[in-house]
Amino acid sequence: MASIQTYKTTQGKRYLVRYKKPDGSHGNKRGFRTKRDAEEFIASVSVAITANQYIDPRDAKVQVAELGRVWLEDQAAVLKPSSLRPLESAWRVHVSPRWSRIAVGDIRYSDVRAWVTELSATKGASTVIRSYGILAAILDIAVRDRRIQENPVRGIRLPKKTPKRRVYLSHRQVDLLAKESRFPDLVYFLAYTGMRWGEVTGLRVRDVDLIRRRVFVQENAVLVGSVIHVGTPKTHAARSVPFPDFLVAQIDLAMAGKRQESLLFGDGSGHLIRPNSQDGWFAAAVRRAMAKDPTFGRVTPHDLRHTAASLAISAGANVKAVQRMLGHASAAMTLDTYADLFDDDLDSVAAALSRARIADLPPRNLS
Structure with a gap:
């Protein structure tokens, strides 16, 4: 049931529509300039109610802040602290x-597009993509809650991330860096296992199998703010990682005198904190290595993970083995991440095709 009434304003006659909502309450909308406009509104409401797609205009008045709190609470329930922190920061800043x-019903595509453009002028692509993603996800909640008909910000073009240049050390350079380091055993371990910093510093004596030369990765220690959070590895899946035999003696020494639950690296009780990128012990070792080797570039602890992948591939390891070692979700992810390391395989493909063609074709008559 719906009705149309007229009323007067300083700008002239206007029309008011009163209608019944699906829950039995009554709604109204005023300001129509013509009766035809009012009738078209009634028709659209009737169609929406019949199709179970009616959205109460009052629900669209909820502010982004309210749904934002709900969204952040949802993320906190499923994300690790290290993953949640950048989202909280992007939301706050x-x-x-x-x-x-x-109000979610007042957000327009053009306004958000202008905001994205403004952010892009001063912030990096990662920050822009993360911030936009938060707003878009909140509005997705509004759509699911039937507060708005559709998400008005989906489809906005975002800046592209520029991948950072990866640094791969040679065996000789790893050796140089380790010798210049305060923690040489840790440098070797990072460079030859490909484990993440938090995974290595979260290893315990009980996780080491010296006979099989394996470590069992089941904890990840990440510094978030000023607090170290210990949880599962990044992919939530434990894995077994091999280490070369030349590290056995160093690992055995690191285990000496420690209990099974003690941490492998450091004093056994406190997690080693990732060194400061500017003036920490790792950066100091890099500077000393650069002074002795002109080909040595700036590297971070995470670059040793890339180095491990490079050394493994150059030694003939297949992509599936590298994937398992690094803890990637799939071999496709490993190939995408380290596609540049498989360039030599393209030459092998061409050579293999030539050999196969020669073997398959009949020999030419040379007479």
């Missing part, structure tokens, strides 16, 4: 100041 007090 970039999303909330601009959108918190805006």
Whole structure:
């Protein structure tokens, strides 16, 4: 049931529509300039109610801040602290100041596009993509809650991330870096297992099998703010990682005198904190290595993970073995991440095709 009434304003006659909502309550909408406009509105409401797609205009008045809190709580329930922290920061610094007090029904594509452009002028692609993603995800909740008909910000073009250049050390350079380091055993272990910093510093004596030369990765120690959070590895899956035999003596020494639950590296009780990128012990070792080797570039502890992949591939390891060693979700991910390391395989393909063609074709008559 719906009705149309007229009323007067300083700008002239206007039309008011009163209608019944699906829950039995009554709604109204005013401001129509013509009766035809009012009738078209009634028709659209009737169709939406019949199709179970009606959205109460009052629900669209909820502000982004309210749904933002719900979204962050949902993320906190499923994400590791290290993954949640950048989202909370992006919400607090970039999303909330601009959108918190805006009703979800008032957000327009053009406004968000202008915001993305403004952010892109001063912030990196990762920050822009993360901030936009938060707002878009919050509006997805509004759609699911039937507060708005569709997400108005989906489809906005975002800046592209520029991949950082990876640094791969040679065996000789790994040896140089280790010798210049305060923790040489840790440098060797990172460079020859490909484990993440948090995985290595989370290893315990009980995780080491010296006979099979394996470590069992089941903990990850990550510094978030000023607190170390210990949880599962990045992919939530434990894995077994091999280490070369020349590390056996060093690992055996690191285990000496420690209990099974003690941490492998360090004093056994406290997790080693990732060194400061500017003035930490690792950066100091890199500077000393660069002074002795002009070909030595700047590297970070995470670059030793890339180095491990490079050394393994150059030694003939197949992509599936490298995937398992690094803990990637799939071999495709390993190939995508380290595609540049498999360039030599293209030459092998061409050579193999030539050999196969020669073997398959009949010999030419040379007479």
